[in-house]
Amino acid sequence: MLVLEYKVKGKQQQYRAIDEAIKTTQFIRNKAIRYWMDAPKEMKVDKIALNNYSTALRKEFRFVKDLNSMACQSATERAWLSIARFYDNCKSKKPGKKGFPRFQKDNRSVEYKTSGWSLHPTKRRITFTDKKDIGEVKLLGKWEIHTYPVKFIKRVRLVRKADGYYCQFAVDIEGKHESRTADGELGLDVGLEFFYSDSNGHHEENPRFLRKAEKAIKQAQRQIYKKEKGKNNRRKARRRYAKKHLRVNRQRNEHALRLARCVCKANALVAYENLNVKGMVKNHRLAKSINDVAWSLFRRWLEYFARKFNTTVVAVNPRMTSQKCSDCGAIVKKSLSTRTHKCNCGCELQRDVNAAINILNLARQARDGQSRSNATGLVTSTLVGESLLEQVTRKNVESPCL
Numbered sequence: 185m186l187v188l189e190y191k192v193k194g195k196q197q198q199y200r201a202i203d204e205a206i207k208t209t210q211f212i213r214n215k216a217i218r219y220w221m222d223a224p225k226e227m228k229v230d231k232i233a234l235n236n237y238s239t240a241l242r243k244e245f246r247f248v249k250d251l252n253s254m255a256c257q258s259a260t261e262r263a264w265l266s267i268a269r270f271y272d273n274c275k276s277k278k279p280g281k282k283g284f285p286r287f288q289k290d291n292r293s294v295e296y297k298t299s300g301w302s303l304h305p306t307k308r309r310i311t312f313t314d315k316k317d318i319g320e321v322k323l324l325g326k327w328e329i330h331t332y333p334v335k336f337i338k339r340v341r342l343v344r345k346a347d348g349y350y351c352q353f354a355v356d357i358e359g360k361h362e363s364r365t366a367d368g369e370l371g372l373d374v375g376l377e378f379f380y381s382d383s384n385g386h387h388e389e390n391p392r393f394l395r396k397a398e399k400a401i402k403q404a405q406r407q408i409y410k411k412e413k414g415k416n417n418r419r420k421a422r423r424r425y426a427k428k429h430l431r432v433n434r435q436r437n438e439h440a441l442r443l444a445r446c447v448c449k450a451n452a453l454v455a456y457e458n459l460n461v462k463g464m465v466k467n468h469r470l471a472k473s474i475n476d477v478a479w480s481l482f483r484r485w486l487e488y489f490a491r492k493f494n495t496t497v498v499a500v501n502p503r504m505t506s507q508k509c510s511d512c513g514a515i516v517k518k519s520l521s522t523r524t525h526k527c528n529c530g531c532e533l534q535r536d537v538n539a540a541i542n543i544l545n546l547a548r549q550a551r552d553g554q555s556r557s558n559a560t561g562l563v564t565s566t567l568v569g570e571s572l573l574e575q576v577t578r579k580n581v582e583s584p585c586l
């Protein structure tokens with residue numbers, strides 16, 4: 185799925201109507217969670233049961249009925265997503281919190297599927313046809329939604345962000361098949377110095393815009409607290425801060441997407457370290473760079489493009505990958521500040537490149553041994569299309585609320 189995003193231009197009363205639809209979505213989602221929680225043990229509440237429940241809610245509440253029926257289903261599907269995620273975490277015995285579904289208070293979007301809206305045949309305008317009375321709004325942006333047949337548009341989502349309302353189209357472009365251009369094998373090592381270093385000796389620079397933006401964001405944040413509470417100026421400062429945040433999130437996403445696409449398009453096997461990013465962010469010294477490099481975002485896009493280009497992406501256990509010699513296997517102790525790997529066998533490599541080669545070797549071993557045994561230290565990726573869309577959007581709306 186490709187997501188095309190436009191800014192929405194409408195009248196105040198139309199924005200209020202969008203807010204109302206967003207509120208209804210949250211209501212349905214939370215009702216569905218409650219329904220699942222309260223269901224007797226012997227009753228199986230699955231995706232279909234929740235779907236049926238949305239029909240029941242439509243009979244009960246007028247304002248639910250006003251929302252397009254497929255949009256109501258989308259709302260219960262959201263509930264199902266968080267329930268399913270919880271079940272998966274329990275099943276895979278994920279350490280720590282299992283993420284028991286919670287009631288949402290800050291929903292910012294409503295999602296239509298293939299009905300409840302119609303695109304203007306020539307102009308960039310969309311009309312929402314259900315009884316929420318959003319009506320026709322203008323779409324501002326450079327993407328050309330008209331270049332895709334309407335039947336390719338699977339979802340239309342209205343999102344409230346810091347600087348206004350946006351309309352996102354999820355377009356199914358898998359039909360437009362694009363194939364991999366090469367069958368390379370690549371190991372990636374996340375460093376502090378670079379965004380990543382690969383097993384071919386290439387270093388991908390850290391995006392500087394993030395460092396710069398970070399400073400600006402911090403400054404904007406301080407401004408908020410200098411203004412008096414509840415006053416207009418404070419609200420304005422808040423908005424400035426949120427806008428800056430939003431901009432960085434977009435840049436970060438685009439950067440991760442672009443890189444992940446290149447990597448998957450040229451390689452049949454991609455290996456990376458299965459870093460516990462959550463654990464690492466706790467480590468203060470590393471926190472900045474880990475957040476900066478947006479590693480987890482990159483990882484998600486890797487999964488996405490892996491599926492698209494039929495690339496095998498594996499996460500390997502990073503233990504010893506930086507200490508081991510990628511040539512002879514000897515352990516060469518080094519501290520974080522040692523930048524070169526120098527082994528008695530004559531192997532001399534930049535530290536991260538040595539690690540990247542080790543990572544690739546681990547992945548190869550795992551791949552070759554997989555038929556014989558269930559390789560240890562190998563984690564196969566599970567994220568796929570639909571949930572990715574969900575997650576990426578969540579990332580997008582993560583910027584602070586107004």
Ligand SMILES: [Zn+2]
Nearest residue numbers: 509512527529
């Ligand atoms: Zn060696």
